[in-house]
Amino acid sequence: MIARIEVSAQYGMAMKMNIQDQFLPWWEEHEQNYDLLLLDVDGTLVQKHTALPGVEEMLKGLESRGFPWYVLTNDGHRSHDEKSASIAKSGLNVPPSHLVSCADALLDFVRNEELEGQMFFRAGYFGSPDYGESAGLKMTDDTARISECRGFILPESLDRATMPDILFNAFLDNPDRYLIVPNPDSYWPGFQPGEFVLGSAPFARMLQKVLAEKGVRVSPHFLGKPHHGIFDYAIKVAEEHYGMTLGDRYRILMLGDSVHSDIPGAVRGGMDNALLLTGITHEDQLTDLKGDNRPRRVFRRIA
Numbered sequence: 001m002i003a004r005i006e007v008s009a010q011y012g013m014a015m016k017m018n019i020q021d022q023f024l025p026w027w028e029e030h031e032q033n034y035d036l037l038l039l040d041v042d043g044t045l046v047q048k049h050t051a052l053p054g055v056e057e058m059l060k061g062l063e064s065r066g067f068p069w070y071v072l073t074n075d076g077h078r079s080h081d082e083k084s085a086s087i088a089k090s091g092l093n094v095p096p097s098h099l100v101s102c103a104d105a106l107l108d109f110v111r112n113e114e115l116e117g118q119m120f121f122r123a124g125y126f127g128s129p130d131y132g133e134s135a136g137l138k139m140t141d142d143t144a145r146i147s148e149c150r151g152f153i154l155p156e157s158l159d160r161a162t163m164p165d166i167l168f169n170a171f172l173d174n175p176d177r178y179l180i181v182p183n184p185d186s187y188w189p190g191f192q193p194g195e196f197v198l199g200s201a202p203f204a205r206m207l208q209k210v211l212a213e214k215g216v217r218v219s220p221h222f223l224g225k226p227h228h229g230i231f232d233y234a235i236k237v238a239e240e241h242y243g244m245t246l247g248d249r250y251r252i253l254m255l256g257d258s259v260h261s262d263i264p265g266a267v268r269g270g271m272d273n274a275l276l277l278t279g280i281t282h283e284d285q286l287t288d289l290k291g292d293n294r295p296r297r298v299f300r301r302i303a
């Protein structure tokens with residue numbers, strides 16, 4: 001009965017949501033209903049470089065019980081080692097082997113589209129090691145070789161001084177190219193309080209719009225949350241890491257703070273979900289959430 005009410009709420013009109021206080025007691029009671037816990041990073045585990053209350057206890061508990069968990073980040077800019085080191089500044093231990101980023105999903109994309117060995121243009125810094133090369137692509141930043149490129153990959157550090165005109169002209173010249181944007185986030189918190197950083201995804205959407213005005217149709221391929229690439233990849237590596245088969249996706253819980261990435265990603269992928277109010281989503285936004293953006297349950301904090 002409860003499940004039916006929750007499902008109808010998910011597709012209903014503006015509706016008040018029941019907010020629970022702490023995730024951890026709820027999880028301890030319901031862990032048996034799940035096979036895998038997927039966790040977001042920013043606003044869920046950490047806020048800047050500070051661990052959120054209860055997170056350390058939660059991760060230690062999962063480890064000690066041997067319960068499968070993975071961390072999903074739309075940060076494609078840092079390698080797993082770099083991201084793990086960045087999270088460690090908060091005192092949390094998230095080993096590189098427990099991290100999956102939007103850049104990892106490039107590997108499956110390259111394989112599915114049969115792009116191995118093809119040349120792509122590197123439109124900014126790709127981290128070390130270069131994740132385009134790790135995914136089996138030949139990468140170049142030599143503009144003289146653009147005609148040889150099968151497409152462009154736009155990282156977070158998109159070179160905004162030169163790339164806009166280069167991309168516009170390259171797609172006008174040949175629209176049959178790939179436009180891959182690993183991180184679909186429009187923006188994220190900057191270094192200063194209240195400051196935000198604009199991502200590459202809004203730029204890709206603008207490019208798509210302006211090219212359409214010229215009669216050229218280009219669709220960016222996004223890989224991070226809420227798109228399926230990162231989830232598919234995470235499930236695959238979790239199965240390998242823990243030696244299990246995740247048949248029923250509803251036995252996977254995605255816990256995150258974003259109603260634009262974590263929650264719709266889980267809903268569209270057939271996974272269960274929970275929203276935390278410790279990050280970018282505020283309580284007053286909840287009543288207006290509909291469809292895929294509406295979380296199944298909401299918690300004020302982890303513990």
Ligand SMILES: [Mg+2]
Nearest residue numbers: 040042043257
């Ligand atoms: Mg987040």
